[in-house]
Amino acid sequence: MKSKNELLRENIIRTSGADVKKCMKCGKCSGTCPSYDEMEYHPHQFVYMVETGDIEPLLNSESLYKCLTCFACVDRCPRGVQPAKVVEAVRLAAIRQQGKNRLTPDGVEKYLDDEIPQQAIVSAFRKYTK
């Protein structure tokens, strides 16, 4: 019988479609990440922690919502690991597990200003809700 954590790990790997075992720990993903300074856990740590099954800290981290999904790490990873997809899979798992959406229509208002394009709000809903 697989543990709950093991099932969670397998689920994340499956939904991300990424092979975390391919990572050779070069750190190019984190070297390239534009939101690096905003994040508590960095792209290479996401990949490593999913590989080792240390997923709990990631689920509760704000870092999940700091990834811009710019895919620079996916483009530049020499091993084809796709770190951004791993981050996204963990985020999805967090949203599903906690059962509540990160973003609600009521909560949007405080983010709005004249600069923010409508597209950003739409994609934020797509990303941060289940």
Add this chain to the structure above:
Amino acid sequence: MQVNEYKPLIVAFCCNWCSYAGADLAGNNRLNYPADVKIIRVPCSCRVNPAFVLRAYQRGADGVLICGCHPGDCHYTTGNYYTRRRMALLFSMLSYLGIEKERTRVEWISAAEGAKFAATMNEFVKTVTDLGKNRRLEDLRCKK
């Protein structure tokens, strides 16, 4: 119950220089493929007489594979080009005889492509297993 236990019988002719070495490499790397594949070593794929393929079907083989070097890389310069032409003719004859064309295949596998060898074998065995037993040409008198 019988259907699940069906194991096809597959004969693979492999040229000594590329595909046989590729099969060895698959072994060296411990890449699994079904035991249903039995390999016969030939010097070059052009040594494979279409009659050998027919004989295999007659004796009850369910699938036949002919493997050679990639076109242009033949150890004997041009052998695999002959194979390609001969087998094209054989394929039209086999389909005339009513043997499914998926049962016979020509593959180019180099000495460095152990992974490709194993993948090809896995996939071919699955194809032949799905097709089931070859009944069209099997000569039951050949069986004990």
Add this chain to the structure above:
Amino acid sequence: MQQRIGVFVCHCGTNIAATVDVSAVAAALGREPGVVFARDYQYMCSQAGQDMIKDAIKEYKLTGIVVCSCSPRMHEATFRKTAAAAGINPYMVEIANIREQCSWIHKDKDEGTEKAIILGRAAIAKVCLNVPLTAGEIPVTKRALVIGGGIAGIQTALDIADAGFEVDIVEKKPTIGGKMAQLDKTFPTLDCAACILTPKMVDAGQNEKIHIYSYSEVVSVGGFVGNFTVQIKKKARYVDETKCTGCGLCTEKCPVKNVPNEFNLGMDTRHAVYIPFAQAVPKVATIDPNYCLMLKNGKCGLCSKLCGAGAINYKQEDEIIENKYGAIVAATGYNPISMDKFDEFAYSQSKDVITSLEFERLMNAAGPTGGVLLRPSDNEHPKTIVFVQCVGSRCSADAGKGKEYCSKICCMYTAKHAMLTREKYPDTDVYVFYIDVRTPGKNFDEFYRRAAEQYGVHYIKGMVGKVSPEGKKLKVRGSDLIADKQLHIDADLVVLAAAIEPDKTARPLATMLTASMDTNDFFTEAHPKLRPVESPTAGVFLSGCCQGPKDIPETVAQAGAAASKVIGLLCHDKLTANPCVAHSDEWMCNGCSSCENVCPYHAITYVEKEFRMPDRTTKIRRVASVNPAVCQGCGACTVACPSGAMDLFGFSGKQISAEVDAICR
């Protein structure tokens, strides 16, 4: 005659015995018709195992043996010798491959055992139809060809010539020397590359046994081991090599000065008539037809007027030379990969992002800056230099760019570059971004530690993610995995340790040589451990980076090894031919010429022969005749023959049919 077959099943330690029930295989095969002896043993290839085979052959009067063991590519020759030592024909041996093609790929013991029995049965069916064969002899041309004139080719040629054999070097560039001639210093002893290479180039140029075809290419290869026929195209260099003294007057006065200098990787220019570098061998000028005004539009002719030796010849044409060789050595070398797919490092956007080979030229006293380290963009001294390792090496196939292998030399030359920079310019900050530092070699790790400890090079475990040119600076963003920080460095110069790949000419050459290559276009060796300098194609040998990434010490060692293999081949007057050749049954041959047309070696000729017919008359018929010294035994003719007259020794129609029957039984 009734065959008496012996079957020997090898355990190969646990390699076979773990997934195949070897005693059951021996028992089952012992019951096959014709088999009079069957036994399993721990290591058949060991002396004890071979003795067991010899004893059994004598005691049971065996006429043929089947060894169920590893691949015939591994030990067929071993067991043939064993059989011959026991007094039976060596070609009465068949191998059933129950290791690579059975035990290693199957996990289920029942399945493995069943398959091993079937493979053994097929081998028994085949050996029952084997006939004793005697190998013929073929003469050896005592001359070797080395393709590529870098350090690998030069060393191979020198070693072969040393043993007294003639060697030709074919080099596509106007001079020999290759990549090593472009290097500045060499690790780990920091000798100057030119100081140790150019004496060897001179030796090669002056050696009576060595002939250099510079500015030439191999265009076709025919024949086989001991008897290759090679066509070499000597490209027109518009200068008579025999007259040119290499004075260099023409190269100074030529009015066309803006040709990118390939020897300095395009970082400066040369004239349309040029000698690549001062120590070139042969020291002969070459006219570049793409830039020469005389050759392009018939106006100029200055060099011809200046040349005191009268060596300039604008009418020179490509020349094809045909030579015979006994052995061929491939030494085609490497090139750095293109940086097109790695645009995050801004190689195409900034002149100050360079590859390591370009850095090598910048540091070289004969380079574009005369050995002073200056930025290519503005000729200023760089104060901060970032070296990035593994650019394009160790990439996964999924990444869709780069190479999967480790390029092997980058860690060491980057340490060398960093060290030399800090030594010459101590006020420079040097950063090296690394994934792993790989230094397995004599005095290699000590060298790398010296760079870090004595010279104060900043080694950072991590990778650069992005380089963006901003004004005169290059903004480098990379990760420091140990400190768990993202670093931002304002650099003046970024040096990329580009992966290396085989030269583009290697692939077409391999096709001509019928030598096999791996998926990266490196030549494959006959055995990765035991025959590392031989190609699986007999008579073709490998030297240097065409077989895999190598540094200079390794290349020189391999070049010597390849030379010794060539010498070993050339010192034979005759070679034993492969007796598994085609032969035709003259009574069945109908004289149709089908076999003659498909034979790639022209081994089949037709002869008029007198036959005594059953009614006692005589009749002259035209029948095929195979020259066994030329036939390589591919078997194309056997299938082409409509009357079934043509057959192949060792792989006869009956034998293969018997194998098919045995497998399908």
